[in-house]
Amino acid sequence: MTTNLTIIQRSPDPEESGTSTQRRATIADRIREMGQNRIGALLLLLATIVAILWANISTHSYEALWETHITVGVQDFQLDFTLHALVNDALMALFFFTVGLEVRREFAIGELTSWSRAVIPVIAAVAGLGVPALLFLLIASGTGQEHAWGVVISTDTAFLVGALALVGPKAPGRLRVFLLALAVVDDIGALSIIALAYTENFNPMPLVIAALGLAGIFFTRYLRGGRGPVYATLSIIVWLAFLASGVHPTLAGVAIALLVPVYRPNRRDVEHALDLARTFRQSPNTEYARAAANSLRESISINERLQTAYAPYVAYVILPLFALANAGVVIDGDILSAAFVSPLCWAIVVGLVAGKFIGVFGASAVMKLFRLGEFGAGLTLDRIAGGAALCGMGFTIALFIVDIAIDDPEVQNEARVAVLAASVIAFVFATVIFRLSDARRGPEDSGRLVRPVDPRRDHIYGDPDAPLTLLEYGDFQCGFCLKATGSVGEVREVLGDSVRYVWRHAPLTRYHPNAQAAAEASEAAARQGKFFEYERSLFADQENQMPTDILARARALGLDMRRFEEDLSSPEVAARVRDDMLDAEAMDITAVPTFFINGRRHTGPYDAQSLIRALQAPVPGTSAPVAR
Incomplete structure (x- = not known):
């Protein structure tokens, strides 16, 4: 794939080595980020393997450890847990809490602030709950185990995210947001079904206390200080109330997370x-x-502070412990033979692997066919197909429902074998899809602009209907982008109204800490019709882009300051910048400036004469120039 290395002038120039270093460092940062996700996924996989080996080598010691009782309390108020229940009911509530925090952030200030985007994973998740259950009931009909249909309804979020990091496509940003939102809707639906269909000793009174606790969590944001202890106390009360009601207490983690405030600084x-x-x-x-x-x-919002605090513990401790406590399946020839001919096992495998894929992919394909909702660049159907296949990795909720819906220990063990088999099949199925998807994307695809220029959305300088288009992905703190502005000005002097110039954001936040804030400020200025004026002021003084400088520039341009400050904190402005950043990721843009000329990535010098020649070059496949 071409990168910005080919754009820089080839003459000896210290700036060129700087760009090379910048690009290598950007790639290194991406590797580190992916490495963190992969470490978590590998720990989860390792714990699963250890659990299986342990359960088959020494079944008694495995079961004895997890059945160890732990009692917590004072006098007459005591809670008695097995170690297994402590992991499943208490520690996993923290996992669902962190997942809920991230999705809350996405819906508030991230990719899913637009309902046209959010509706896609929501509907896909609902279909991914219903179709597997229907397939299970069709296959398991007459076995006496029809009530275990809940085993196939839920995707394991931890394995889903980990597997995406291991085998997912290049530039998985939008797919990850889509799958994470889908997984949380899936989890909420699955846990609600558990509460309604698999709660034998339901007591509604504690839920009144839970509701009051959740209301308290919502209003805690208005306290002037000491909010941390209040959040912690109310969260424990809500969790205990869910536990006392008979509703699975992990649902408390999601409910609490959705009420924790998130906002732009x-x-x-x-x-x-x-x-x-x-x-x-x-x-x-x-x-x-x-x-x-x-x-x-x-x-910084408490949502983001909590994510940062808990994420390492969830990835490196809680999820591996859960796998160790729940994946201990006894496997021998008799069990495998029984599982192979068991309608229940086939119902689980087909429900998870085929049902999840048909539900998630089918719903997404129908929405795309009828243009319902908005699919961002990079969220293509082939990648959704890979994500839909990964959704067949049922684990957490599946194993939990096996325990509460099936009484016979031998049948339980067969069902666990089926859940693990379905997860392996889904993982392999997704890997194949992702590899085929990446293989069909050659250099030709990497050089194409994934989102066509839209005058209603893009920042265009010049005639919006001009025949020639010069589009730049840039960063307001980048010295190379400053240099490029001079070239763009010379191009317009020569070509005049026959060329339109388009700016899109690609801030390199690892190296320019104020670049994203500057991009958002330019978007806030754009809401008052002053985007390019604000852009010029940013480039005129790249060294001073602190919050006071951002506000001072707006004041100097005569902007309505109250409106400007409100827009700076609005989710729409943040989502607008992030939208461009995800587009850039989808096209493997790792350095700036990166130019697109008439919809194709420009490879070569970006001095004015080179850009003019590229703009006037014939359209590929024709012998005539685009325009003169």
């Missing part, structure tokens, strides 16, 4: 935190240190 709060930090630097003492630390912490 307010520029004035950030600047206040910086002022306190400067004060501490000038006069270091405990009081100023505490004030600066509290101000910095409070400028």
Whole structure:
């Protein structure tokens, strides 16, 4: 694939080596990020293998450990758990809590702020719940185990995310957001079904207490201080209330997470935190240190702080413990033979592998066919097909329902074999789809603009209907992008109104910490019709793009400051910038500036004469130039 290395001038220039270093470092960061996800997935897989080996080598010791009782309480108020229940009911609630936090963020300020985007994973998730259950009932009819249909309804989020990191496609950003949103809707639906269909000793009164606790969690955001202990206390109360009601307590984790506030940092709060930090630097003492630390912490939403705090523990401790406690399946020739001819086992395998794929992919394909909802660049049907195949990896909820829906221990063991077999088949099936999908995307595809220019959406300088298009993915703190602005100006001087210039965002946040904030500020200015004026002011002073500088530029341009500050914190502005960033990821843009000329990636120098020649070159497959 071509990259920005081919765009830089080939003459000896220290800037060229800087861009090479920048690109290598960007790739290294991506590898580290993927590495973290893969480590978590590998730990989960390793724990599963250890559990299977342990259960087959020493069944008694495996069962004895997880049946160990733990009692917590004082006097007459005591909670008695087995170690197995502690992992499944308490620790896994934290897992569902972190998943709920991330999806809450996506719906509030991320990719899913637009209902036209969110409706796709929601409907796909609902279809992914219904179709597997129907297939299970068709195959298991007459076996006496029809009530175990819940085994096939849920996708294991941990294995889904981990497997996507291991075998997923290049540039999986939008697919990951889609699958994560789908998985949480799937989890909520599955846990609700457990509460309705598999709760034998349901007591509604504790749910009243849970509702009051959830209301308290919602209003805790309005406290001026001490919110952390209040959140923790109310969360424990809600979890205990769910437990006492007979409803699976992991549902409490999702419910709590969806009520935790998430917001974009307010520029004035950030600047206040910086002022306190400067004060501490000038006069270091405990009081100023505490004030600066509290101000910095409070400028970031509690949602994001909690994600950062809990994510490593969930990935590296909680999920491997869950696998170790639940994947201990006894496997021998007799069990495998019985499973192979068991209608129940085939109902589980077909329900998970085929049902999830048909439900998720089929619903997505129908929505795309009838243009219902909006599919972002990179979220193509072949990639959705791979994601739909991964959805057949049932584990957490599947194994839980096996325990509560099937009484016979031998049948339980066969069902667990079927769940694990379905997960392996789904993983292999998805791997094949992703490899075929990547193979069919050659260099020709990587050089094509994935999202056509849309005058209603894009920032266009010049005649929106001009025959020639020069599109740039750039970063307001990038020195090379500043250099490119001069070339773009010369191109327009020569070609005039026959060329339109389009800007899209690709901030390299690893190296330019203020670049994304600057991009969002330009979008806020665009809402008042001053995008390119604000762009020029950013390029005119790349070294000063702190919150006060961002506000000062808006004031100098005569913008309505109240509206500007509100737009800076709006989810629509954040989503608009992120939309461009995900488009850039889908096209493997790892360095800026990257130019597209008439819809094709430009490879070569980006001086004015080179860009003019590229703009006037014949369209591929024809002998005539595009325009003169």
